[in-house]
Amino acid sequence: MSSLSMALRLTPYLARSNGSSFREAGLRDAGLPILAFGTVTALLLTVAGGSQVFWSWSDDIAGTYQALAVVAMVLLIIPLLTLGASAARLAARRRDDRLASLRLLGANSATVVWMTVIESTVLAAVGAVAGAGLYACVAPFLGLIQFRGQAIGSHAWLSVPSILGCVLAVCVLAAASAALGLRKVVVTPLGVRTRQTADGAHWVRGLVAAVVVVVGVVAMGMLSSFGAFIVIIAVMGGCFGLALLALNLMGPWILRLRASSQLKHAKKPEQLLAARTVLESPKESWRQVGGVAMTSFVGVFVGVGMAVADTMGTSGDAEATLLVRDINTGVMITLLGSFLMVACSAGVNQAAAVLDRASTLVALDRVGMPQKLMVAARVKAVMSPLFLVAGISAAAAAALVLPLTGAVLLTQPVVFLTIGGVFAAGFLLVRLAVAAGTAQISQVLARPERYANMDS
């Protein structure tokens, strides 16, 4: 326990030393992770509250709503967990350098791990409580959403214990992620200190992902043979969830392959830099574009959902008309939720990427690299893989949904229009986040003394 008590003594000390230069480092060290954890918590609570409504019904048609709710939840929860993990990594990574130094100074590995876990958990707790507050502000408005012809009202409000449970879950996620992420610092302090290790992205990822998608497609094809309705829902939800996880697994590997090829053919400095940026950490690059992969995946379901609604809408049955309207409401909410996550994750990751490299940017400026070239390299490193990942994930979603709906539904104009719209909106959001990040490059270069040591 002595390493824990040492960590408890050291952590506030480091936090204080950080506080003295809060304006310089505050955004980087605490602001971004808190913002990210806050958004994650608010969205998590919103999704949980929304889905709770559907489980409160018990009539004949409730099953249909519940099945659709499971699909929507899975589509939202996986990106949400990814964003959460990304926030947690952000909280832990801020300290990599300093912790590696502490390790070099002789702090034992348990102390270093404890310190990081404590710091990340505190940041997550602050963010999660803020997120819960945000949810409390938003919940009354959520109640105005109509399902089955009436506003859902207080059905969408979560109980206090549920909210506390969510806050706790976010903190646990942050702590676990920090402990896992810090292993490499503990094992090789020198390696991380000098950034010796390049992120791997093994081909096994691609293989595992492909197997998951194939299994998913087969399972979806056999869906009706599973018998009990609840089993069908479970299998369907499981397939979507696994496919999203598979995408997440495969993404970095695809990015690495593409960047290797781009590196070979790079002619201009910004092409070289962009390819090397991706190769340096395919996982980080994936975090910056992964959100759009998720929305593309969701987009296919949304498009298909709209097409289903279209065909059902012509039947004239009152209950069916209501269901059609509700499906439309549901897919719009799902889409909105996933775009909120993309915006949040892209913004947070872009800001972190620029701030992380601030001292390198200052150095490059000093040796005469034009700022517009730094911006071009940054934009290229993010935007170039975007088309690829969006296309692949849309294809994966189409493969999964095909056994359910058949090819006729997939080729409806409304599907194409929706997917096109989702792609465009996703690209725009990420591009805006990149623009915000590159605007920070100017700020960094305008005040280089904050980021580089300058003897007077």
Next chain:
Amino acid sequence: MNAILHAQQLTKHYPGSIALDHVDFTANAGQSIAIIGPSGSGKTTLLHCLAGILRPDAGAITLNTPSSPLRLDTLGDAALSRLRREEFGFVFQQGMLLPELTALENVALALMLNGTDRTISENRAAEWLAALGLAGMEQRRLGELSGGQVQRVAIARAQVTGARVVFADEPTGALDSATSNEVLDVLLHSVAANGRTLLVVTHDPNVAARCERVVELRDGRIVADTGNSMSASNLPAQAGQAPSSQAAPGTQAASNFKGAYNV
């Protein structure tokens, strides 16, 4: 000897302190000059002003280029950036190279930034690396090289473009004494062999002892200069073209240069 870089009455303030106090300084072409002094004496500020990284609050800085003199203190940011890229090379203590690039790419990038084709850039970079004893290490990333090897990469990068002035700030500051000597050998020999001017800021008396001229700063003023046989007032003919008269803003020569360096 010809003056290549000339500073006149350089003054730079930081909040609550004066970093440079009316400094006059001339560097001659092909000379190796050590700038020494205690922490806070203004030596890095002087280096940064001469290299066009920092703007002085007052005073003039003139670079004599083959065609005509160029006033650094009147150039815009983009022109200064281009000047640093094309005319100057930098070897700093750390952080001036990109960790995600290989040794070869780091050196080649300097040429590619000036518009040189990638293959030609990489060939020239490989020649420089080989000349500095790094043959066979071209494809290593910086994290896979020792501190001394990284500084050799920086030395190659600083000169591959044909920079006429090389600025070094504590180039051996992070190295042990044996490696420090090796790196210093490489730096001094390569700079001298190519007829370049070297300005090196250092705390290390061994580094200073090996330079042709030593300038000592204290409280923002030059208090000793072993090469001060030639003051600003009796500069030879070419330097006489420089400072305030012909190269003043608005003259034809100055506007030609500003045009040339405007990106």
